[in-house]
Amino acid sequence: MQCSVSSLSLSPAVKSRLTAAGFSLLSELQGLPPSQICAEAGVSQQEALQVLQAVRGSPVRIAPPLTALQLLQEEQQQRSIISFCSQLDAALGGGLPVGKTTEICGAPGVGKTQLCLQLAVDVQVPVCFGGLGGQAVFVDTEGSFLLQRVQDFAGAAVKHCSLLVEDDEQRVAMTTFNVETILSNIFLVRCHDYVELLAELHLLPDFLSEHPRVRLLVIDSMAFPFRLHFDELSQRTRLLNGLAQQFIAMASSHHIAVVITNQMTTRLRGSQSQLVPALGESWGHAPTIRLLLQWAGTQRLAVIFKSPGHPGSTVEYQINSDGFRDAVQSEQPPSKRPRTHTIQSAAGQRDSNQSAPGPRHCS
């Protein structure tokens, strides 16, 4: 079985012209002058050039394979975005991974947006503090981006880092790490409906190329623009599946973490009802990591529902005026300790990757 013309990334009309003219295999088109393709297939000069480009391009389009060893090295170099909730970071193996897509699902008010805002601040923690020193793109579809909260989170993060300053490098870094720069490094995009969202996501790769420091893309939320306005459910599924592939392509080619929030919906199963993430069954495959935030009485729990690299686990968290934090537990040292612990554990994680991962990271 040889590569056929219909597998080329061309418009269906051009492809059917080519096959009508008898070209069915790529090898038949190779080495033909464009004029001959025009004459035989009845396509325009420009289309013929596109055809030849698609034919010639094929060996180059595919990057040579990486071995899993190279991939491992790549993964170890890529840092994660810490969440300031040490338990969650530990469960995810050092924080939210860059280069992957993560979905945060949860009922209203459980803290999805808060976690996103926290991440948008955390991604900017300077490198010498174990952060990424990056920028964030925040696509807001619900109008839930609260500037006041970001300011609070930023203030808390700056204060936290200033307490950790030990050497000159960190002292220098602190001069540019303040609430103002943090706010200026978050690019906010407001989308009102799914068409705007689609358009924005289409333009985003160019924006990311121009802003190579961006390490985080937040879509808050995915569910809102896609919950209404669809006569045909299959069209929505198709669009969503296409977006899922765009996200993962962006995440891996621009080395960014993509974070998507999703609402919960009720699924009836016979007489029982069950709370499940919205947007349907097939969307569930879109994110690489799926995080469920839920209430358990007065406690808030984060459940790793799926992650190829980590087993499922449940951690408790809280949201206070400083942001998204570890829950205050009896066995956990209270107040400032957890925060210091967070950054240290993240730093420790990187070191340990070279030798052997810590037990928490490992299983």
Place this chain on the structure above:
Amino acid sequence: MVVLREGMCPGLDADLLRDLRAADIKTVEDVVSSDIEELAQRCSVSYKALFAIRRVLLAQHAAFPVSGADLYEELLSSTAIISTGSPSLDKLLDSGVYTGEITELSGGPGSGKSQVCFSVAVHVSLHLKQSVIFIDTTGGLSASRLLQMLRAETSDTEEQMEALQRIHVFRLFNIFSLLDCLFTLRSGRLQQACVGGGSVKAVIVDSVSAVISPLLGGKQNEGMSLMIQVAGVLKTMAKDFNVAALVTNHVTRSESGGVKPGLGVSWSHIPRTRVLLERREGGADSSLRSATLIKSSRQPCHIKAEFDLQSWSRSKEGSSGKRKLEETDS
């Protein structure tokens, strides 16, 4: 269809080609299905010459019949069965994933599809010392997870690194690059791609539905055609290079709450063996999964097995998560 070109076979020169075109004979199919006697007169060539051309063209482009006995002999010597690393899953699959055919794993999010893929990859690279092609279309491949699985199997760091080097990863996020990659592998690069790592025993596509499902639906046939092409190239590759093709698929849910593999009726004929993976009822972070065989030519269908994702990561020192151990025991 194959367009007639000068020099395709002896006797097919520019003059004859022009005459044939004038008689509206443009492709090999046209030559083969036309009445040679009549065509010879119209193109003023000898019947004998044209008949010879037809025979050569047929021999070039038709597939040759092989005796069933030879095919069986070849099959017996070349078929291998690859363990999935989970005894219960192996039992379900009649001792593992067979080479030469497509095996499909379907299941909802977090049902353990990728984990089974990882385990197969680890098994082939570590125990069989053969290469694996891993095509990741969802960004779900985690090399540290592979390393973790390897650590559970062997403590020799060198062996772990060698095994990782035998797993070749492509990250492709749309169908055109997937097809391109598969065709390139199909055309002989498969064995070349992995120099020094032994021959390729498995091609894993995780997941095949992620790139296909955005194209399905609507009025266009293109998506269907691309899907069938992916299936075709995987099948021929599995057969000709004698590798196991392992693909993952998502599931769709009916109104009654039952699940079935995605990609529709046309895809359902493609895999030889299909397994449906499901989470066991219980906590959201339980590591127990159940597998149901829904299509097989070797085993009765609808038999079930259970397996534990934890068993792949539990190293010699034992697991650290107390919670999970309790759940596993219960």
Place this chain on the structure above:
Amino acid sequence: MTESGAQLFARLEARRCLEDIETRLFPGDGGPEHGEVVELYGSEGTGKTELLYHLLSRCVLPLGAGGLEVDVVFVDTDYSLDMLRLVSILDSRLNAARSFSSSGSDEEVLGSCLSRLLVVHCSSSSQLLLTLHFLETTLSSRPGIALLLIDSISAFYWLDRSEGGTSISKQEEKLSKCAELLGRLLRDYRITVFATCHAIRRNYSGPSSFSSSSSSSSDIDRPYLCRPWKRLVTHRLLCSRQETTNMAAPAAGSSEQKSQQVFTVHCTSSSSSKTKSYRSSSFCVTDSGVEFI
């Protein structure tokens, strides 16, 4: 076309008729005669393949083991021929026959069965067309060939649909040509053709939709291949799976219950000599292949 005397003799000498290939399947005494086409139609998991292997093994098994001892050409367009499964069916039938009469060693008999089978793989509809042309010489040189199996005739449906663009006649061009050629081969060489055809859903309504087999069965069961092919088909075997109650609790079900998955075949015959006739039969699948109930 020139034809040697031997070839002419081979062509005109009556090939083994397959009328009695499976009396439990076809209505009345009307099995497929010379030059007739049987289509096995059904969706995934309805026993098409098992039925095909059953018919195939009946053809290639020696007379002593209840076979017809004829040669078969298997055109595998789906790359789906499972040799191991076929051999296990043949093995169990040979074993069953051996208890009555002893003949040759196991390996030898099996080898001779398999050598009656010719397999050819095709990966595109144009290759199928060319291969059918090519097979003409095989047919004329081997008078033992009585059956041509195509698994499946619908394999390239979507590829052809897409390549043909907007014109229906372009979309169906290649299969029509194959059907015309088959028609000629059937007349000239008096063979019988068995072909499988996969059920598809033409109006694909998205991955989120689910069709329960009862509600949309009429759409699923309708033939969709081109007219020349439809005209060729004289017998249509519609395969379906009986919905069993043990589907709901397969884990709890005993092994006996599981093996009792029952398949139903509904045969519609409309050969030229007779009027339309119907017959339904049921079978279940065991390790040794199809067993009619």
